[in-house]
Amino acid sequence: MTSTAVANALESLNALAGGLFLLAAFAMVATRQTLGCLRLFIAQSLLLAASAFLLGLEHHSVHLLGVGVVNLITKPILVPWILGRTLSKEVYARREIDQVLNIPTSLLIALALAVFAYFVTLPVLAAVAAEFRGANVPIGFAALLLGAYTLAVRREAVPMLIGVLAMENGAFFAGIALARNLPLIVELAIASDGLVLVFVTGVLVRAIHRRIGSTRVGGLTTLKEEAAGVTLLQPRVASPGHGSARPTRPEAA
Amino acid sequence: MLLAILGLPLLAAALATSTLLLPEPRYARARWPHRALPIVTIVAAACALALATSVALRTAAGARIAAFSGVLSAAPLSALIVLLIALVATTSGVYSWGYMARACAHEPRRLPLYYANFNLFVFSMLAIPLVDEPTLVWIFVELTTLSSALLVSFESTQEALEAAWKYVALSLMGAAIALLGFLLLFAALEAAGSDSFTWQGLLTAAPRMPPALLETAFVLILVGLGTKVGLVPLHTWLPDAHSQAPSPVCALLSGIETTSVLYVILRLLPIMDAASAASMRDWMVGFGLLSVGAAAFLLLQVRDYKRLFAFSTVEHMGIILVAAGLGTRAAHFAALYQILGHTLTKSFCFFAAGAAVLTVTTREIASVRGLLSASPAAAASLLLGGLAIAGAPPLPIFMSELSILRAGLAEGRYLGIALLALFIAVAFFGVMLHINRMVFGAPADGPQAGSSGPALRAGLHASDAASALPLPRTCASMLVIAGALVIAVGLIIPSPLQTLLRLAAAGL
Numbered sequence: 001m002t003s004t005a006v007a008n009a010l011e012s013l014n015a016l017a018g019g020l021f022l023l024a025a026f027a028m029v030a031t032r033q034t035l036g037c038l039r040l041f042i043a044q045s046l047l048l049a050a051s052a053f054l055l056g057l058e059h060h061s062v063h064l065l066g067v068g069v070v071n072l073i074t075k076p077i078l079v080p081w082i083l084g085r086t087l088s089k090e091v092y093a094r095r096e097i098d099q100v101l102n103i104p105t106s107l108l109i110a111l112a113l114a115v116f117a118y119f120v121t122l123p124v125l126a127a128v129a130a131e132f133r134g135a136n137v138p139i140g141f142a143a144l145l146l147g148a149y150t151l152a153v154r155r156e157a158v159p160m161l162i163g164v165l166a167m168e169n170g171a172f173f174a175g176i177a178l179a180r181n182l183p184l185i186v187e188l189a190i191a192s193d194g195l196v197l198v199f200v201t202g203v204l205v206r207a208i209h210r211r212i213g214s215t216r217v218g219g220l221t222t223l224k225e226e227a228a229g230v231t232l233l234q235p236r237v238a239s240p241g242h243g244s245a246r247p248t249r250p251e252a253a
Numbered sequence: 254m255l256l257a258i259l260g261l262p263l264l265a266a267a268l269a270t271s272t273l274l275l276p277e278p279r280y281a282r283a284r285w286p287h288r289a290l291p292i293v294t295i296v297a298a299a300c301a302l303a304l305a306t307s308v309a310l311r312t313a314a315g316a317r318i319a320a321f322s323g324v325l326s327a328a329p330l331s332a333l334i335v336l337l338i339a340l341v342a343t344t345s346g347v348y349s350w351g352y353m354a355r356a357c358a359h360e361p362r363r364l365p366l367y368y369a370n371f372n373l374f375v376f377s378m379l380a381i382p383l384v385d386e387p388t389l390v391w392i393f394v395e396l397t398t399l400s401s402a403l404l405v406s407f408e409s410t411q412e413a414l415e416a417a418w419k420y421v422a423l424s425l426m427g428a429a430i431a432l433l434g435f436l437l438l439f440a441a442l443e444a445a446g447s448d449s450f451t452w453q454g455l456l457t458a459a460p461r462m463p464p465a466l467l468e469t470a471f472v473l474i475l476v477g478l479g480t481k482v483g484l485v486p487l488h489t490w491l492p493d494a495h496s497q498a499p500s501p502v503c504a505l506l507s508g509i510e511t512t513s514v515l516y517v518i519l520r521l522l523p524i525m526d527a528a529s530a531a532s533m534r535d536w537m538v539g540f541g542l543l544s545v546g547a548a549a550f551l552l553l554q555v556r557d558y559k560r561l562f563a564f565s566t567v568e569h570m571g572i573i574l575v576a577a578g579l580g581t582r583a584a585h586f587a588a589l590y591q592i593l594g595h596t597l598t599k600s601f602c603f604f605a606a607g608a609a610v611l612t613v614t615t616r617e618i619a620s621v622r623g624l625l626s627a628s629p630a631a632a633a634s635l636l637l638g639g640l641a642i643a644g645a646p647p648l649p650i651f652m653s654e655l656s657i658l659r660a661g662l663a664e665g666r667y668l669g670i671a672l673l674a675l676f677i678a679v680a681f682f683g684v685m686l687h688i689n690r691m692v693f694g695a696p697a698d699g700p701q702a703g704s705s706g707p708a709l710r711a712g713l714h715a716s717d718a719a720s721a722l723p724l725p726r727t728c729a730s731m732l733v734i735a736g737a738l739v740i741a742v743g744l745i746i747p748s749p750l751q752t753l754l755r756l757a758a759a760g761l
Contacts, residue, residue, distance in 0.1 A: 120469070124437065127463035128444055144433055151426050160422055167429035175436035181448065182439055186388045190432075193392045200399040201421055207406060208414045217418050222411065 010058040017051040018135040021173060025143040028150055028166055029110045030103050037159045044169050045075030052176050064176060066184045074191045079198050086202030100153040110146050117142035140174025155218025157205045265297040266372030287361050290368040291350040298346045302339040309336045313753040324385060329756035331382035334516050337596045341509045342375040344731050349501040351725025352607055367407060373400040381513045385451040387435050390517055397510060398424040405498040416493035423490040427480025434473030441466040452520055459527035467528050471521055481514045483567045484540050485547040491567055496559035500607025507566040508600035512592055515570060519577055522761055537578030542672055544571030549676040552683035557616045561687055562602045565642050568680050569595045575673060576657045579664055585758035587656035594649030597742055598641040601735040605634035608724055608732060621691045630724055632692045634732050639688035641739050643681040648743040
């Protein structure tokens with residue numbers, strides 16, 4: 001095979017990895033179970049590592065191969081291990097999750113976010129050299145937005161954490177195409193920072209579970225300004241018990 | 254020297270963590286952790302402060318310091334921030350000694366956890382201005398979130414855990430968005446043909462960078478790190494986290510941590526200017542005004558006086574952003590003066606709030622009346638703190654806000670300045686209303702049910718009349734020192750500090 005044929009094959013494989021990556025991000029919005037979310041995250045990380053390997057082979061960049069290896073070790077292997085150690089039952093219990101919006105609406109919004117991401121990254125792609133263009137940047141940005149959306153609508157703690165990790169996956173997916181020569185030491189530092197993130201959040205979720213008996217953090221909405229007892233600004237509805245009936249402010253998580 | 258500034262708190266953190274790992278039976282007998290850890294923390298912070306002062310003096314004289322083969326460096330702006338971090342870390346450390354001893358009186362085993370996280374938090378904050386490479390700075394910003402998460406949830410009440418969760422979730426979301434921004438920044442650097450990914454390297458390569466990349470990167474970083482700074486509408490975690498944490502931690506969080514992250518955003522401004530993407534300054538002014546306005550109006554409805562101060566932080570971060578966005582040398586100087594004044598004043602306010610919590614064991618404004626008779630020290634500090642943070646003359650915030658308004662008028666931005674003045678006035682009214690209610694008036698019958706943690710209530714009810722206990726000596730001494738600093742900075746700024754401010758403003 002000639003080198004252009006090899007390059008074309010690698011690029012097609014990379015596009016496939018990108019498509020599956022985006023599909024995993026969509027599936028994370030749609031899935032109900034914590035374990036399913038975790039499995040999708042592992043799949044997404046494997047696809048990220050695969051894309052890093054493919055881009056590294058295509059552009060002969062040792063940095064990217066290193067990035068692939070680091071991602072392969074930390075995310076699919078170490079992250080579930082740490083989660084398993086800090087939260088024994090929660091992660092591996094199949095639990096139904098309710099979200100703020102129902103799943104079909106969520107998927108429509110996710111689609112809109114992906115299209116928005118594509119249009120936002122158009123000027124970015126136009127500004128860089130031709131070899132950087134490809135599907136990675138729009139897909140990465142879309143995965144970032146989808147992860148943020150998952151974080152916003154979920155009520156359980158562990159899927160929210162996985163949403164954050166998925167956002168970082170998305171940022172990296174765009175980054176491996178654009179910022180190819182980022183020093184490996186920085187990559188290692190970011191990966192280990194990700195592990196510390198999972199550990200600390202795991203400890204926090206364990207404390208929450210111990211305190212309120214579940215990890216449904218979306219139900220914790222006691223810290224607000226509204227309702228009874230405010231003497232300065234009287235609410236229009238005079239009776240003090242109406243606080244909870246008012247539409248929730250954006251302050252509630 | 255720069256390495257020592259970072260290394261000392263790290264050592265203290267390591268010591269505290271090793272105490273945590275001691276096996277249980279030996280630990281139960283050991284008393285020395287409870288005495289030694291606060292002292293180790295304070296000594297580490299004080300040494301860091303001394304070193305930071307010398308670094309600041311040297312940078313004010315014009316030297317540029319670099320260490321560790323260029324990874325660490327200090328310019329006037331970063332030296333100012335390091336100095337402020339070390340100062341608040343020292344005062345907060347001394348304050349923690351007395352406060353946490355009182356608050357954790359019945360469960361002293363948790364103290365090493367507090368000090369381990371405290372020192373790690375201080376270390377990660379100190380690293381932000383000192384490290385030169387933007388992605389490493391990002392890592393340390395994440396590390397501040399992670400180390401303060403367990404501090405915010407320290408009281409382990411349901412509200413504290415809720416606040417900690419919101420803090421962690423929103424800050425990590427913002428950090429992921431900012432990560433993409435930094436990666437885009439690196440891509441822009443490569444497109445400009447350079448490969449030195451430091452702040453200075455970015456500045457030199459800026460004219461050759463494609464503006465589209467830079468603008469997208471800036472917006473992503475502004476939104477992402479702006480979540481950590483507390484810019485509206487991503488500020489929803491701030492009032493919760495900065496009120497539920499123990500008061501010395503609040504002083505660190507509100508006083509200097511949001512400012513350090515704002516420093517990272519400010520560092521991008523000269524790069525944007527050099528690449529002639531100047532429309533970003535209008536975004537900053539817009540965001541800033543939004544924050545100031547929202548915070549000023551939300552201030553009016555608080556029920557908890559620590560939340561009052563937390564909303565005030567949102568307001569001041571907005572004011573600093575507006576000042577930085579105005580663009581002139583005078584406005585930048587005013588912004589840095591505002592940073593200086595806000596750090597000193599806000600940490601003092603939280604020390605005062607902590608004193609009030611120790612006295613009346615509640616955080617609710619409605620249950621606190623006539624604090625002046627219950628505890629004159631706490632009441633006087635709250636009054637001074639409230640006046641200072643709202644912007645009463647001759648205190649520093651008034652001077653800096655006046656400078657900002659004047660700089661804006663000189664630029665011709667009449668609408669923006671009018672809005673800013675209106676919002677500042679509303680906030681002044683709100684703060685003074687709540688503080689006056691608490692300090693003056695007939696004393697309440699007794700501490701009513703409030704929203705402070707059971708740990709605080711349980712520990713203080715162990716003795717009969719909680720308000721009869723005098724304030725811990727360290728708390729009282731820090732109140733005096735911090736209060737004196739606040740008043741002093743409003744009256745005179747020593748000339749090395751003035752030079753430092755001027756040089757730092759020139760760098761923006």
